[in-house]
Amino acid sequence: MNKKSEISSTIELSSEQSEKLLKILQARFEKNLNLHPGMEWAQVQARLEEAGRDxxxxxxxxxxxxxxxxxxGHDPKTGEYIFTDCSAESPKGRRSVCYDREALESRKEHKPQNSAVDMAADMGIELLTEEQYRKLQELGNFDRKTSSWVKTPARIRELGGAIFCDRRYDTVFVYHNGAESYYAARGFRGSLRV
Incomplete structure (x- = not known):
C-alpha cells in the first residue's frame, strides 16, 4: 500500500473543509476565465461533487x-475536467525535491526530504509531461524565477537523468540534470482529472 492510500483512507475532508475548498476553486475559476474559455463553474462543481473524497x-x-x-481543460470523451497547478512559480510546498525514489536512495548524504514522483503519487496527482507543461505555458507565464520537474522519458531516466522546464526570455526551456539533484527553486507541477 502506498502512502497516498494510507493517508486517504484515514484522512477525509470535513464538510466545512470541502465547502471552503470549493469556494477557493470557484473564485479562482471565475478570476481566470482565460484558462478555461467556454466552461462553466456549475458543471465543474457538479463533477467535483460526483467525484468523491479522493x-x-x-x-x-x-x-x-x-x-x-x-x-x-476538459476531455469531451470522458467528461473529465483537468485541474493543473497554476501558481505563478513552482509550488512552494513542493520544492527542494529530487526526481524519484531511486534518485533519493542513490544520494549518500544531504538527501532531500522527498522526491517529485513520490510526492505526486502521495497526493494522487500526475507530474506534468513536457507537452502538458508547454500547453500550460500557452495559457500564461509560469516559472519565470523557478523551474519544475516534468515526467522524464524512460530512456533518459535509465541513464540517470531527469528533465525539468522553466520559462525565461519569453521562451519555454527544457533542461536535464542528474535525477538525484535538487534545488530550492525547483519543484514540480501536477495535474488531476476529475
Whole structure:
C-alpha cells in the first residue's frame, strides 16, 4: 500500500473543509476565465461533487502545497475536467525535491526530504509531461524565477537523468540534470482529472 492510500483512507475532508475548498476553486475559476474559455463553474462543481473524497482530497493537497489548482481543460470523451497547478512559480510546498525514489536512495548524504514522483503519487496527482507543461505555458507565464520537474522519458531516466522546464526570455526551456539533484527553486507541477 502506498502512502497516498494510507493517508486517504484515514484522512477525509470535513464538510466545512470541502465547502471552503470549493469556494477557493470557484473564485479562482471565475478570476481566470482565460484558462478555461467556454466552461462553466456549475458543471465543474457538479463533477467535483460526483467525484468523491479522493479527488477533493487531492485538490486540497495541491492547494495546501501552493499549487493554486485551476481548470485548464476538459476531455469531451470522458467528461473529465483537468485541474493543473497554476501558481505563478513552482509550488512552494513542493520544492527542494529530487526526481524519484531511486534518485533519493542513490544520494549518500544531504538527501532531500522527498522526491517529485513520490510526492505526486502521495497526493494522487500526475507530474506534468513536457507537452502538458508547454500547453500550460500557452495559457500564461509560469516559472519565470523557478523551474519544475516534468515526467522524464524512460530512456533518459535509465541513464540517470531527469528533465525539468522553466520559462525565461519569453521562451519555454527544457533542461536535464542528474535525477538525484535538487534545488530550492525547483519543484514540480501536477495535474488531476476529475
Amino acid at each position: 479527488k477533493l482530497w487531492s485538490l486540497s493537497e495541491m492547494e495546501r502545497t501552493g499549487g493554486e489548482p485551476d481548470v485548464t
